[in-house]
Amino acid sequence: MTAFWILLFIGGLLYLAYRRVPLGATTLAIGAALVAYTAFGRGAPWWLALLWTGFGALALLNARPFRRRYLTKPFLMVYRRLLPAMSDTEREALEAGTVWWDGELFTGHPDWSKLLSAKPPRLTAEEQAFMDGPCEELCRMVDDWDITHRRADLPPHVWDFLKKKGFFAMIIPKKYGGLEFSAYAHSCVLVKLASRSATVSSTVAVPNSLGPAELLLLYGTEEQKNHYLPRLARGEDVPCFALTGPRAGSDAASIPDTGVVCRGTWEGREVVGLRLNFSKRYITLAPIATIIGLAFRLQDPDRLLGRDKTDYGITCALIPRNTPGVVIGRRHFPLNVPFQNGPLSGKDVFVPIDAIIGGPKMAGQGWRMLVEQLSVGRCISLPSNATGGAKAATYASTAYARIRRQFAQAIGRFEGVEAALTRMAGATYIVDAARSVTTGAIDGGERPSVPAAMLKYHCTELGRKVANDAMDVQGGKGICLGPKNYLGRGYQVVPVAITVEGANILTRSLMILGQGAIRCHPYVLKEMNAAREKDKAKSLREFDAALFGHVGYTLSNAARSCVMAATLARFSRTPHDGPTRRYYQHINKFSAQFAFATDMAMLTLGGYLKQKEHLSARLGDVLSALYMASMVLKHYENQGRPEADLPLVEWSCRTLLYEAQEQLHGFLRNFPNRWVAALMRVVIFPRGRTYFAASDRLGRRIVEPLMMPSATRERLCDGIYKTVEPGNPLGLLQEALALAVSAEPLEKRLRVEGVKTGRITALDLPGQIEQGASIGLLTPVEAQQLREYDRKVMDIVNVDDFAPGELMAGVQAETGTSARRHIA
């Protein structure tokens, strides 16, 4: 009987918490169980008294005035003392953008209908025509070796084409002459360009991302928009945006550059303006830019702006290149991917006050403008470039692994190479899913700031892994640079992507969880805002609601975490019953575990969690893994659930969810308070670590369809530049791959019936083909087919060589030609 009652109480409590039954209903249910126990349970009087006292305390929590006065109020006073001061810049960063699927993952109980009901992203007819027309044409005219080695710049006709066809105006509305593309279309353009040339895709990405056009669109005055946007759309103005300087890199809010409000002369008249002093570096497009978006700290010592303050903080303005005092034109050389990038500085540069983007009313709003922009820009530029690079590398490497033979076998059939190709294909699937689903959400009205940080970090890191594996698979072919090399520059550009728009170590350690824990958490921001509220009664009321909501949420996540871990989440609800059902269930489980662990970390470490970067990075990894796995599931749905892609979905989800588990484990192992860590471990891993990574056998099922012309191969690498034509290695590899399917049986015949029997003695394939044809082992048609195949394969496998002098970088007589030409 005792066991029955214990089970009833514990099971009942777990059920109530698991289902998130509200406090009032929970109290009634516990009361009813206690009445039954008192009547039939034969408990000792002291024990019954204890239980009823506990119940009384619980019942009192339902009396709001009582609990506010005696519980919430004292707690609020302590909370206010502990609440770290938040600077304006920190608050602005936190409030930027919207909370989307990231918020659902933070609840520990994600509502899948919110993700799955979103329409799959699609290109409009006009966007598709741009992809098939100008985008293809641009890829065809690009010679990456010429760009990266010979001229260290795009050739003039490519620059002109980019400007004329609107590549720099994808985000500018049509009424200003731009293309007004969706975020998804913008991303697809970058994917295609990145598969052809990292220099071109980086050049195109910047004006469409963080920079003057976007800032003007969101915050510019009508006059500024009408003046600049048509010029930017037509390519008459080339923009750059300068934030970073020698002293302020990652900590961009600490820029020492100043703009002092003063009177000065502008076009012959005395006006109120800004005297700017700045030193910037690493600025993309700066050497050729005609209009500079500049971030600086605004000071108004004489209060000329008419407000009661002198220090405004970060402000953004637009400065024409030819303004006296601006020093611009020199170039940096970013790792052999020579997109235009360089330093710029200014001494006592004077511009009228209207140069501030949005006019004087936007003085001091610069940081908010920049972080708001980041919520969209970071979901598009670098994730799309990483996706294009990953798709191209996977498309090339899987074909190469089939046509390149060693030990009389296609190298892709060796398990070691197969493992590398599996990782590449899986990572490509993940990044493609993440960028396409997230850009689709942007088109649906979201500005997802935490996913932007996750995408920036994980797409570029997965891109780095793909680039490494591609190099390993293709060996010397990838290493030796020259016109025939199609991997080297993509490999070299990886650290650039890792560093820009928030360097990755910082993004992982500080931004993902740092922003997510407050922004996406269902209660933390509400508690903070309530504690800062000036109206005391309102503050107490709102803090009380948030606090008790938070307590219920933490208890519920503990219960959900424990129950789902114990049952391997088998009874967790899923949106449908298909073959992906278990991944939904495991995401539900990890979501509860993550939410519980994060709450415990915040509760016990408070603001110190921000400094414990090992811990917050690990929790950020868990959140990211859940986010990316959700994107994979949605992508699979968006593509119409193709059964052939299930191995890729399985590999992606298993890899990500295993990572989530291992990072949670690492978090618990390193949590400083060992008692709390032990408690968390019981709740999170009551049966230990039960989730397994993808099996080795899965690799064969993934790689085999990719090493032949197949629908899966085309779907995975959709949207890259793979037109079969001379000069396009991706097209030529695909052509050779298609020939390999019919050539391989002929090669096998030569080997088995010719070489092994001693009838053929030649050591290489051309010789064997000739002998095979002469002894009748191959018909003349077959011999010709095999000769053709071998020629195409060797065209691909061969690398370039140079006379020694050719590789010596001489002093260029015409330094600065490019800059002069653009500015003219």
Ligand SMILES: Cc1cc2nc3c(=O)[nH]c(=O)nc-3n(C[C@H](O)[C@H](O)[C@H](O)COP(=O)(O)OP(=O)(O)OC[C@H]3O[C@@H](n4cnc5c(N)ncnc54)[C@H](O)[C@@H]3O)c2cc1C
């Ligand atoms: C090719 C290129 C193009 C660029 N284009 C532009 C542009 O157009 N406009 C512009 O304004 N800027 C641009 N940048 C600047 C870019 O945004 C910065 O390089 C970046 O912010 C990092 O600054 P840093 O290189 O000075 O590195 P640092 O800030 O010195 O950082 C060095 C390392 O320390 C890590 N780190 C720093 N703080 C922390 C922390 N709190 N926790 C953990 N790790 C931390 C970083 O992650 C990084 O790994 C560009 C840079 C490059 C290289």
